[in-house]
Amino acid sequence: MTVLINHVMSTNVKSSIFRDFIFRIKENSLSCFQHTVSIEPKSYADIYHFHRPQKCDIEQIPEKSLVTLHFDPFDFRQHSSMEELFQKLSLFKKVVFLNQNSFEQCSFLGEKRVLIPHGYDERLQLRQQKKPHFTFNVAVISRYYSDGRKGDAYLFDLLAGLPNDIRLYLVGNCWPKRLEKRSKQIYVIHPTSYYDIIRIYSAIDMVLITSPYEGGPACLPEALAAGCLVFSSRSGMAEDLLDTRFLLDYNLTSDINKILMAKSLFKNEIENYKAHNLITWETVSHRYNCLYQSML
Numbered sequence: 581m582t583v584l585i586n587h588v589m590s591t592n593v594k595s596s597i598f599r600d601f602i603f604r605i606k607e608n609s610l611s612c613f614q615h616t617v618s619i620e621p622k623s624y625a626d627i628y629h630f631h632r633p634q635k636c637d638i639e640q641i642p643e644k645s646l647v648t649l650h651f652d653p654f655d656f657r658q659h660s661s662m663e664e665l666f667q668k669l670s671l672f673k674k675v676v677f678l679n680q681n682s683f684e685q686c687s688f689l690g691e692k693r694v695l696i697p698h699g700y701d702e703r704l705q706l707r708q709q710k711k712p713h714f715t716f717n718v719a720v721i722s723r724y725y726s727d728g729r730k731g732d733a734y735l736f737d738l739l740a741g742l743p744n745d746i747r748l749y750l751v752g753n754c755w756p757k758r759l760e761k762r763s764k765q766i767y768v769i770h771p772t773s774y775y776d777i778i779r780i781y782s783a784i785d786m787v788l789i790t791s792p793y794e795g796g797p798a799c800l801p802e803a804l805a806a807g808c809l810v811f812s813s814r815s816g817m818a819e820d821l822l823d824t825r826f827l828l829d830y831n832l833t834s835d836i837n838k839i840l841m842a843k844s845l846f847k848n849e850i851e852n853y854k855a856h857n858l859i860t861w862e863t864v865s866h867r868y869n870c871l872y873q874s875m876l
Contacts, residue, residue, distance in 0.1 A: 585872060586625035587617045590635035596753065597650075597723070597798070598631050600774065604699070608865035613872060621645075627875055633668045634659035644875050646674040648696075652815065653682055655793035657729060673875060676868075678795045679817040694871060697817055698796040699861035700805035703778055710807075711783045715747045716843055719784045719808075721777065721799040722791075724754040731790030731813065734830060738790070739765060741836040746843075751780055781806040785846060786839075790828065791815060801858050809842055811835075821857055 587602050589595075606615045621628050621640055628645040630636055647669065651658045659665045669675050669689060676694045677683040683695050722730050739748055748766050750759060755768045771777050787803040787810045794816030803810050804821060812818040813828045826842070828835045 581612060583613050583627065583872070583876065584622075584625045585613055585615050585627045585629055586622045587615060588621050588628055588630045588636065589617065589619050590630065590632040590637075592619055600798075601631075601648075601650075604861040605865050605868050608862045608869075610869050610873075613869070627872055630672070633672075634665055636668065638668055638671065641668070641671045643673070645672050646676065646871065646875065647672045648676040648678075649682060649686075650678065650795045652793040652795060653685060657727065657793070674871060676871070680820050681816075682795070696864060696867045696871075697820065697857075697859065698798045698801055699859045699864040700801040701774075701778065702805075702860050702862070710785075713783055715745050716786070716846070717747050717749060717784050718786045718788055719749040719751050719780070720788050720790075721751045721780075721803070722789075722797065723752045724750070724756070729791060729793070731792060735788060735790045736762070737832055738788070738836060738839070739763065741832060742839065749780070749784065751777065777802075778806075781808065784808050786811065786842070789813060789815070789818065794818075805858055809846070811839055811842070 589598065602615065602617060609615065616622065616625070621642055626644065628642050630641070630645060630647040631650060633647045633649065649669070653662065653665060666688070669686065672692065674694055675686065675689055675692050676696050677686070678697050680695065683693055686693060720730070720735060724730070744765065746765060749769055750766065751769045751771060753770060755770070757768050760766050760768055769780065771780065781803070785808065787799060787808050789797060789800060789810065789812035792813060792815060796816050800810060800812065800817050800821060809826065810822060811826050811828055812822060813830070818827060825838065
């Protein structure tokens with residue numbers, strides 16, 4: 581029996597993040613599952629998987645529907661009403677969360693809740709030997725947004741307090757090349773494929789995540805699996821995956837000292853650094869397979 585799973589985007593805005601996410605689910609999908617993507621729900625599908633609940637029409641949520649909450653429910657840049665968002669979430673048969681904090685914040689959903697975090701690409705494990713480099717390389721791996729949602733202002737404040745032997749690589753679509761003029765420490769890279777990002781990890785020592793709100797982000801488990809130290813705000817999956825020593829508190833003096841301490845002890849840190857609770861994208865896909873099956 582063939583089961584058609586309809587990924588509903590609710591808007592025609594293109595997103596490489598959602599495209600990659602759906603691709604990874606499909607890549608290890610059961611042979612009986614077929615996947616199709618559309619803006620509005622297709623009437624002939626068997627299961628509906630929504631990805632933008634804040635954009636969907638409340639009247640167009642079919643009975644056999646689930647949703648993945650890709651953002652922090654308290655991020656009001658994503659939606660304008662908590663009450664309306666929670667009402668929509670309550671209409672889905674299952675609601676998938678990427679991190680424990682959001683899962684607990686939506687306890688009112690009860691058994692509808694499912695926790696499936698982002699995974700990592702096993703090919704990243706090939707990057708255990710760093711390419712030779714003489715600087716300490718730090719990266720932000722994310723698309724650039726003009727509204728500063730990735731914590732750009734705090735990121736550049738941090739950089740100003742770090743020594744000159746640190747290089748900051750801004751890796752992702754849309755980062756303006758003009759940012760390189762701010763400092764000789766800044767380099768902008770626009771990768772053309774996911775494989776490019778994998779190659780970049782081989783020269784990166786540390787990844788920074790300074791955004792105040794996140795669902796994941798996807799780069800967090802990937803960076804850990806690639807053998808990078810990660811410093812992150814207390815958003816998304818950070819508290820699920822990182823020791824408190826690597827959590828940023830938006831206190832410049834304290835956060836700079838944390839980073840400098842890790843840098844000075846880098847060899848020892850990286851040898852003893854164990855990333856727990858990581859799962860592969862294959863495991864993520866398997867968990868979605870089980871979820872889809874439970875809805876038939």
